[in-house]
Amino acid sequence: MEIRTATTDDVVGIREVARASLDASYGHVLSADLIDDAVESWYDADGLADDLADDDAVFLVAADDGDAVGFVQAYYVDGERPTGTIDWLHVAPDARGRGTGTDLLGRAETDLLDRGVDRIEGRVLVANESGTGFYEEEGFERTREREVDIGGEAFRERTYTKLPGGDGRPATETRTGDDGTTVYVAYDEGQRASLAPFYATYLDTDRTERYGYACGNCESLTVSVDSMDRVQCESCDNRRKPTRWDAAYL
Numbered sequence: 001m002e003i004r005t006a007t008t009d010d011v012v013g014i015r016e017v018a019r020a021s022l023d024a025s026y027g028h029v030l031s032a033d034l035i036d037d038a039v040e041s042w043y044d045a046d047g048l049a050d051d052l053a054d055d056d057a058v059f060l061v062a063a064d065d066g067d068a069v070g071f072v073q074a075y076y077v078d079g080e081r082p083t084g085t086i087d088w089l090h091v092a093p094d095a096r097g098r099g100t101g102t103d104l105l106g107r108a109e110t111d112l113l114d115r116g117v118d119r120i121e122g123r124v125l126v127a128n129e130s131g132t133g134f135y136e137e138e139g140f141e142r143t144r145e146r147e148v149d150i151g152g153e154a155f156r157e158r159t160y161t162k163l164p165g166g167d168g169r170p171a172t173e174t175r176t177g178d179d180g181t182t183v184y185v186a187y188d189e190g191q192r193a194s195l196a197p198f199y200a201t202y203l204d205t206d207r208t209e210r211y212g213y214a215c216g217n218c219e220s221l222t223v224s225v226d227s228m229d230r231v232q233c234e235s236c237d238n239r240r241k242p243t244r245w246d247a248a249y250l
Helices: 008-026 032-042 045-053 100-114 129-137
Strands: 002-005 057-064 067-077 083-091 119-125 141-150 153-162 172-176 182-191 198-202 210-215 223-225 231-233
Touching (some): 008 032, 008 045, 008 057, 008 067, 008 083, 045 057, 057 100, 067 100, 083 100, 129 153, 182 210, 210 223
Parallel strands (some): 083 119
Antiparallel strands (some): 002 057, 057 067, 067 083, 119 153, 141 153, 172 182, 182 198, 198 210, 223 231
């Protein structure tokens, strides 16, 4: 098996792996139509071409006899503390159990560290027991959870974090919202967007109660989130695409 950088020639294989992996991991709780819609929304040909060309992306495939059997899609997110985010890690059902996910993650971590990150994060739905177990086996720690809506049903999403470049928590900035609310901006929870990262904001220093987001481009706290978890700054039009459900379908 070969781990290599993905190219536009891999688009068909990436889509096939994503569809089969999503179905195997969530076919028992999500409808086939919802899974089909997700693949079309997140992995249309034009969108994949943009992702592959993104300078901040680490997009790798695992190939067996030239055919894609898995892939990882990660990004470098600049900010107070540069972070590597694992957006997707898919392995085809018939290629699971052979260390493919471990090999993909290891190569992605190396590439992200070479770019200067000192923390790496992946998000997993708690319902995906193989995914949560995978991150724990790979040395990641549970750091937070939130509730997400998928097809009208609530799911718990867990974030796993690894600090290969050091330890300790970066500073959390205290800000005041337009409504006078005191909020805490977590600069270690950045999510890439069109102009600059969005940073998670909380109502307490323990980060148990979410407030929303702070825009890394203009520093505004006036940031809207729609039902598909699209994020948009109302001051400068910085935007983030809809959040994908999970970062580990193994």
